[in-house]
Amino acid sequence: MSNNATQTIHSIPVDPLTGSIAVPIYQTSTFVQEAPGVNLGYDYSRTNNPTRATLEKILAGLEGGHTGAAFASGLAAIDAVVKLLQSGDEIVAVDDIYGGAFRLFTHVYEQFGIKVKYVDSTNTNNVFEAITPQTKLIWIETPTNPTLKISDIATIARIAKANNCLLCVDNTFASPALQQPLLLGADIVVHSATKYLGGHCDLIAGVVVTKTEELGAKIKFIQNASGAVLGPFECWLIIRGVETLHLRVKQHCINALEVARYLEQHPAVEKVFYPGLEQHANYAIARQQASGFGGVVSFTLKEDTEDAATKFVTATTYFRLAESLGGVKSLLCHPAAMTHKSIPVEKRRAAGVSDSLIRLSVGLEETGDLINDLEQAFAHSVSEQKNTKFNGHYLG
Incomplete structure (x- = not known):
């Protein structure tokens, strides 16, 4: 069909x-x-x-x-x-x-x-x-x-x-x-x-x-x-x-791309994982075999420690700390300590799941609100960014 x-x-x-x-x-x-x-x-x-x-x-x-x-x-x-x-x-x-x-x-x-x-x-x-x-x-x-x-x-x-x-x-x-x-x-x-x-x-x-x-x-x-x-x-x-699947997924994709673009230029972020970004290693095949890039965005911190990731994931307001994804409300998790904890450390790191990797399930809230939430989390959790704002107020 x-x-x-x-x-x-x-x-x-x-x-x-x-x-x-x-x-x-x-x-x-x-x-x-x-x-x-x-x-x-x-x-x-x-x-x-x-x-x-x-x-x-x-x-x-x-x-x-x-x-x-x-x-x-x-x-x-x-x-x-x-x-x-x-x-x-x-x-x-x-x-x-x-x-x-x-x-x-x-x-x-x-x-x-x-x-x-x-x-x-x-x-x-x-x-x-x-x-x-x-x-x-x-x-x-x-x-x-x-x-x-x-x-x-x-x-x-x-x-x-x-x-x-x-x-x-x-x-x-x-x-x-x-x-x-x-x-x-x-x-x-x-x-x-x-x-x-x-x-x-x-x-x-x-x-x-x-x-x-x-x-x-x-x-x-x-x-x-x-x-x-x-x-x-x-x-x-x-x-x-x-x-409502098609309607929801369409908006998830729109919001996730905006969040990914915000993260890729943030000074505290080491790497952003999102197939909708042109620099993603598999962007071409993603674009070829799918009609969109999804609502999940992952990123690593320059301070690549579990402690840094824990501080970040406990500092957000709209992104709720929880396992799972794909819901109307935005969620985030720390895979190394949550969803992928059962995988041996060496195998997990070899697959790219570093200690500071954070996974976002970008929901259907206003994109500007989500990005401002991430911004304040960076300000509260990353020592290099304390008392500063990144690009001021972002409205998406």
Whole structure:
């Protein structure tokens, strides 16, 4: 389907039973049957639920895929994909990986004989060279969390296909409003629907969308067998979030670019990570494969210490210190001490997650207010900037 606001909004069906313009919440565990095995398409809500089925169809359409599956968390969605593998298989994964995915791969699945190799997938040769006959899955995030690296989905998809591997893309940061990896050749897309799909920091959810019916049937089997399904109310919340997805993401992108431009000229900032800046190493491919650059901006301080970062992240007003991202309200976090703490220090630093790196989830507030908030945080937390203002009052 065409992925624009009109198509997305009208992919949400009117209830055929009542004409309700909002999708009903079928808050039920089970369904009455006419006879054993004779029902109206539903028998037990772990296996299927009308509200969840509607959400899954909407999400499959958003990503241009065949089958959607909604899970109780983003990690449950990731877990379902890894369960497609068996002992002895290998995964080639992006080095700048979400800490929860690293923990799952390393501390859960490696003990079952699934080996994981981490590479900088922004260089597609690294992916190619890491593949062995045992490699069955290539796993990338693009943009990555938290250094916003961009990988060439189409090229890696060709590498995967030539080597009989599946390519799974974590599309959480871009969302289908900006990027559709399945249309670029990927086999599977995953989301933490907690983030932009939900959009309001009021639910935990995960999504898997597959390109083919065959692969979708395998994921649906795992979903039912493992049981980490998303409840009807949370499904309804995501459907509601999807109605405003394109509008929200468009404004997130506008605000984030303004914040990134402010940060790149601030004297206390060492480096800014945002693919919408022309000096970003992967700017060209980001512009080619996505229609926008997202709402997340990361940066490092010239004083590259955890203490400096801690002082900064506890000095803001509108940017609230919290894990997660993608909501209406702006958030910030210190990945080294929060989201990526489970990754060994050496591996974390090698992937670009330095001790002073700060991740911003730029919300929908007035951009000038957000930049002034960052300015006062610099003034209060960075010793070199005390009692000074940067460029005075910034109105965006």
